Amino acid sequence: MDPYDLVVVGSANADLVVAVERRPEAGETVLGSDLVTHPGGKGANQAVAAARLGASAALLARIGADGHGDLLADSLRGAGVDTSGVLVDGTPTGVALITVDPSGNNSIVVSPGANARLTPQDVRQAEPLLAAARVVSLQLEIPLDTAAEAVRTAVRNGTRVVLNPSPPAPLPADVLAACDPLVVNEHEARHLLRAAEHGAADAASPHEWAAGLLAAGPRSVVVTLGERGALVADADGVLPVPTPRVEAVDTTGAGDAFTAALAWRLARGEALADAARFAVRVGALAVTRPGAQESYPTLEEVDQGRRAEPGTEAVER
Ligand code: RIB
16 A cells, blocks of 8 residues: 555544624524535544645545535545545434634534444554554544554554544543644643643643643643644753734634644654644634635645735734
């Protein structure tokens, strides 16, 4: 089997998106925009983002035999993702209910559907795919034991592991130790540190979160901080990586684009800090368009540092 830069093991969702002026309180009803359906899911998003940048990428996932599954299959194939590992299930495709506010921030509830049926046995059957990868990238919208099986399979085959624990869950020690890097946002960082009863959970400084997470066992850590960029932590210390400034339209899936770009550059042999410097530019461009997969830039767009639309020029801070 030809080597892949990146094999993603993760979710595929139809994103049902409504724009709102503000989110409702408990017991309250608000009116929003017309409903828009986008291809999404953290796993499919990463695979599409990497392929759009030029990576050879494959996805191991489960979708349903329904219209949402067709939407996802079309998006993946359109981006050039190898879908031989995308299994079709008898349950509905996963769905994400998303509200986006005027600042571009989102809130997401996922109904896992077929994602919940991706099993450790599916991973074992896909071992040749994972063994052919330079990097395997995972998130946690699939069962934890399936993700753990994929990490262990990657380790057994000498493949680098990138893990975004989203939504956060307690990770087995060997899974955490394999992460190179563990990629977390602020919410995930605090959650994992609290679960580890680490004092840095309530620390004001993201620098302390990064150091605290690194001490918990992974080989390296990346903390994403939105418009404040990212922090890279490894044996050499903690390094800030600034991000270009952009007009945010919709932040949905920007973290997935960041992680995919990071994983792809690591697969090409770049140092973690250099890969993160590239990835923040990809993540920044992803927030300038609505949706997840449809918002991801090509390598040419990243190199230009801008979109065709006016008002979205990326400026280094
Ligand atoms: O990270 C963004 C993604 O989270 C969305 O595409 C949605 O499907 C949820 O999985």
